[in-house]
Amino acid sequence: MTVSDDLFARALRLIPGGVNSPVRAFRSVGGAPFFVKSARGATLTTADGRELIDFVCTWGPAIHGHNHPRIKAAIAAALDHGTSFGTPNPYEVEMAELITRFVPSIQKVRMCNSGTEATMSAIRLARGFTRRDKIIKFAGCYHGHSDALLIKAGSGALTHGHPDSAGVPASVAQDTVVIPYNDCAALDAAFAANPGQIACVIVEPYCGNVGFIMPDAGWLQHLRIVTAQHGALLIYDEVMTGFRLHKAGVQGLESEECTLHSESIQHTNSIPLPPAAHSALRTPHSALVVQSVLPDLTCLGKIIGGGLPVGAFGGRADVMDMLAPIGPVYQAGTLSGNPLAMAAGIAALRLLDEENPYARLDALGRRVRDAVLAAAKAKGLPVQVPQCGSMFSIFFTSTPVRDYATALTGDATLFTKFFHTCLAKGVYLAPSAYEAAFLSTAHAGSAIDRACEVMSEAINGL
Ligand SMILES: *Cc1c(COP(=O)(O)O)cnc(C)c1O
Numbered sequence: 001m002t003v004s005d006d007l008f009a010r011a012l013r014l015i016p017g018g019v020n021s022p023v024r025a026f027r028s029v030g031g032a033p034f035f036v037k038s039a040r041g042a043t044l045t046t047a048d049g050r051e052l053i054d055f056v057c058t059w060g061p062a063i064h065g066h067n068h069p070r071i072k073a074a075i076a077a078a079l080d081h082g083t084s085f086g087t088p089n090p091y092e093v094e095m096a097e098l099i100t101r102f103v104p105s106i107q108k109v110r111m112c113n114s115g116t117e118a119t120m121s122a123i124r125l126a127r128g129f130t131r132r133d134k135i136i137k138f139a140g141c142y143h144g145h146s147d148a149l150l151i152k153a154g155s156g157a158l159t160h161g162h163p164d165s166a167g168v169p170a171s172v173a174q175d176t177v178v179i180p181y182n183d184c185a186a187l188d189a190a191f192a193a194n195p196g197q198i199a200c201v202i203v204e205p206y207c208g209n210v211g212f213i214m215p216d217a218g219w220l221q222h223l224r225i226v227t228a229q230h231g232a233l234l235i236y237d238e239v240m241t242g243f244r245l246h247k248a249g250v251q252g253l254e255s256e257e258c259t260l261h262s263e264s265i266q267h268t269n270s271i272p273l274p275p276a277a278h279s280a281l282r283t284p285h286s287a288l289v290v291q292s293v294l295p296d297l298t299c300l301g302k303i304i305g306g307g308l309p310v311g312a313f314g315g316r317a318d319v320m321d322m323l324a325p326i327g328p329v330y331q332a333g334t335l336s337g338n339p340l341a342m343a344a345g346i347a348a349l350r351l352l353d354e355e356n357p358y359a360r361l362d363a364l365g366r367r368v369r370d371a372v373l374a375a376a377k378a379k380g381l382p383v384q385v386p387q388c389g390s391m392f393s394i395f396f397t398s399t400p401v402r403d404y405a406t407a408l409t410g411d412a413t414l415f416t417k418f419f420h421t422c423l424a425k426g427v428y429l430a431p432s433a434y435e436a437a438f439l440s441t442a443h444a445g446s447a448i449d450r451a452c453e454v455m456s457e458a459i460n461g462l
Contacts, residue, residue, distance in 0.1 A: 084339065124331065
């Protein structure tokens, strides 16, 4: 019996399913999970001493690789001063300054302890601000596990075949309207069917929780325009994409793209957009268009905690000022703004600021994509490899993947075989066909060479 098997047997007796988050249990790919005793750079070391090249990166946070010396030093320095004060601390201010500087649509920000808290609180805030109850989300978008959002969610909920969790009251679910991602007509219809009732639309602007899916051209602009027309708030859930694809997340990436195509888009707006958006504009020409992809509120997490538990939500000052203690929308947290988590996150963000690694990460992502596509072509196997920067996924299907339904056309049996072959050869991908893969700056060099080789061999052996 391996050390991992022994630990898992003990865990199964005391922890439901042996894990503290469902996808870790390997249910969708079969077999028992391995336990990790340490991680460094791109490598996990299992309790049995195996070394694995890690494409999960703790589900996104580890963009600098595991246990980066700068982040470790920042946590150690903070630890010297104490672990929690229950009062405001200086790190919180620095974190808020960094987030608002990087993400122009965020004028004010509130820290919390997880992505789930961030989205849950942003929804409450949107409801309080608009005095409306209904929300729109997209099938396959995962926004954490709060009741209102655990409806047709992707990720672990999808993997386990229960997109709708038991225990979510029908009375709560009925206020969540779920429509397909990338479907403008369905969005228009949802607004038409619920006039004056939609508080907000929440979206992963690039989906990372049914595998990785990119928006069709014009989709995010359409979301912006329609929400503005109906007086609903647009919430970008950038818990996964924030600071991963660009310093300003998807909204930063898309704003750059839009600036290039500015003439084609008409913008109408019934609610004011953040002044920060205007000050971020470089040329008058781009003004109209940059506005058109900026959300009212943004949810963050993962990378901003540098590997410690963190979430945040922020956006327009007039909306954020509805929060307690100055407004009527209550939101709180005993450990929110925790000094260790802030110190780790600040170090992670400063590193991104200094290194601006996004072009390098995209080159790594392209290498993996090209290797997988080439191997699949040689094998005569249809695959889709959506990739942007350090995020990608591999769907074994000939159907272009652009929403939940097309993601499900991926052959899960092939994925499972591919997953286990890679794992046996030392490359760890997420244990589900419906999760994105992540790269870190530490994957450069021999890790990426080896991983491309292993993935190509695995595809060849399918
Ligand atoms: C991970 C994730 C969440 C939930 O964050 P937790 O910290 O796991 O609660 C929410 N939204 C998106 C897009 C995520 O990827």
